[in-house]
Amino acid sequence: MKIAIVGTGLMGRILALELSNTTHELSLFDKHDADAHTSCLYAGAGMIAPSCELEEAREIINQLGLQSLQVWPQILAKLDNPIFYQHTGTVVVAHPGDHEELIHLKEAITKKSHVTEGARIIGQQELSELEPELTPHFSQGIYFPLEGQIDNRAFIEVSTKTILSRKIPWKTNCNIQSLDSHTITHDNETHTFDWVIDTRGLGAQQDLNTLRGVRGELIVVRAPEVHLTRPVRMLHPRYRLYVVPRPNNIYLIGATAIESQDLSPISVRSTLELLSAAYALHTGFAEARILETVVNCRPAFSNNLPKIMCSDGLIRINGLYRHGFLIGPALAQITVDYLNNNSINSLGKAVMEI
Ligand SMILES: Cc1cc2nc3c(=O)[nH]c(=O)nc-3n(C[C@H](O)[C@H](O)[C@H](O)COP(=O)(O)OP(=O)(O)OC[C@H]3O[C@@H](n4cnc5c(N)ncnc54)[C@H](O)[C@@H]3O)c2cc1C
Known part of the structure; x- marks a missing residue:
């Protein structure tokens, strides 16, 4: 055809x-x-x-x-050529004062699906085996082993x-x-x-005509002092942060979800929130270099x-x-x-x- x-x-x-x-x-x-x-x-x-x-x-x-x-x-x-793709799971953490957030997330997810195989709350020992640089600041997290990235x-x-x-x-x-x-x-x-x-x-x-755009903003940095090996999400009562590692110490820090079709450059508010959250996750981001900021609108019904x-x-x-x-x-x-x-x-x- x-x-x-x-x-x-x-x-x-x-x-x-x-x-x-x-x-x-x-x-x-x-x-x-x-x-x-x-x-x-x-x-x-x-x-x-x-x-x-x-x-x-x-x-x-x-x-x-x-x-x-x-x-x-x-x-x-x-x-024609191989590309970076990994299937080593996601780690979710919260600061000690926000541990309730971890329990809420785990409950919300298990309520919706039975197929979250192997997902479990982890203590400091397992966290330090998966992502050594997240301890001692974080003592608890959730590990979702079924997840990947490309x-x-x-x-x-x-x-x-x-x-x-x-x-x-x-x-x-x-x-x-x-x-x-x-x-x-x-x-x-x-x-x-x-x-x-x-x-x-x-x-x-x-x-x-029911399709709308949902603005997303993301910051790309090079951070030689950070050595995370898989996507890490951080829970906070006010916002959600993810940090996605790529080869050569590149990290994507994201992302906002704003009900708007505005494609203008990243706002100061989003920049401050994303970067301060990244710093709260890992102090090594202080010496990172900002390579790029990215904005686009996701297509959604x-x-x-x-x-x-x-x-x-x-x-x-x-x-x-x-x-x-x-x-x-x-x-x-x-x-x-x-x-x-x-x-x-x-x-x-x-x-x-x-
Ligand atoms: C900041 C951000 C982070 C994201 N992170 C993730 C993530 O981690 N995981 C995940 O699963 N998803 C993520 N997404 C969502 C994902 O990127 C989108 O769901 C996906 O790209 C949508 O695919 P699409 O093919 O529908 O649209 P697009 O990828 O935007 O492709 C649409 C294509 O259509 C072309 N086009 C438009 N109009 C015309 C025309 N008139 N004639 C010819 N061509 C046309 C455009 O040029 C474009 O190439 C993220 C999105 C954003 C913005």
Whole structure:
């Protein structure tokens, strides 16, 4: 079948990689460059955290996330080069005065899902084995062993190379003016396909009037004095902080969730809160160097759940909100199954609208 994928951010790219293993004739389109600088894919922290996200998300996000954790290694194995991806869990800590927060989090998560295998409250001994630099300031935490993370920037670079080496036609800097069943229009010309797949994220707002943007801000630092080995979250009654380690002492410190579509640079308030929280987590961040600040708006429906909307010759996948890395591979699998076999499994039934 001739399939057009419109939007090669996170969802469009995963889908293109999955569909390029089949016999379909793919064409990719994006408004911007293949380096994806303006997409949420570029801004993301790359955490794959099916348990931690349950604090606010519904159980279906946990199920899609667990499925994605199986699929990510298969996607990455087929890329032209290896990239940084690890599956060593997440550690959540709170200062001694905030230990109640840990208990509330654990209860909230277990209430929503039975599949948080191995998640446990840990004392100073286990914490010091997992992340030695967090003790003695922290004496308790929760360990979620099932979680992972991916380097989103490396994924952009290597997925671009792989898509190009597979000779898939990819029109970049091409603004799709409109799309519909079987058709897309750009440069005032209409083109026909068996299927059009709309993965424009927030760019699809003109067609999806309940889609909104949720602003996220993140700070990238180089911190030679910090040696954390896995994503660490810190609970505080007023805010939530995460610190995500990347190779070469790079750390992502994030992220805010603000009900706004404002794409202007990071605010002073967010900068102060994120950096002082990072310093409260690890004093080694005092001598870190700020490399970059990142802002983008996550595409979300009112219930913050994703949707795959299917009609004749048109599939729209959107509303990935703060969970694109967590659920993208599972959504891609559901879509590929539908396209290839017209089949819908139980996860598909939960997210598809036909
Ligand atoms: C600060 C921040 C941190 C995040 N951290 C995480 C995390 O740790 N874990 C996680 O799971 N998720 C995270 N997310 C969320 C994740 O990044 C998003 O859910 C995901 O990127 C959304 O994917 P998407 O493909 O729908 O949109 P995008 O990745 O934004 O891609 C949309 C693409 O469509 C293109 N496009 C738009 N309009 C048009 C048009 N008219 N014609 C052609 N092309 C068009 C755009 O150029 C873009 O390339 C984070 C997001 C932010 C902002």
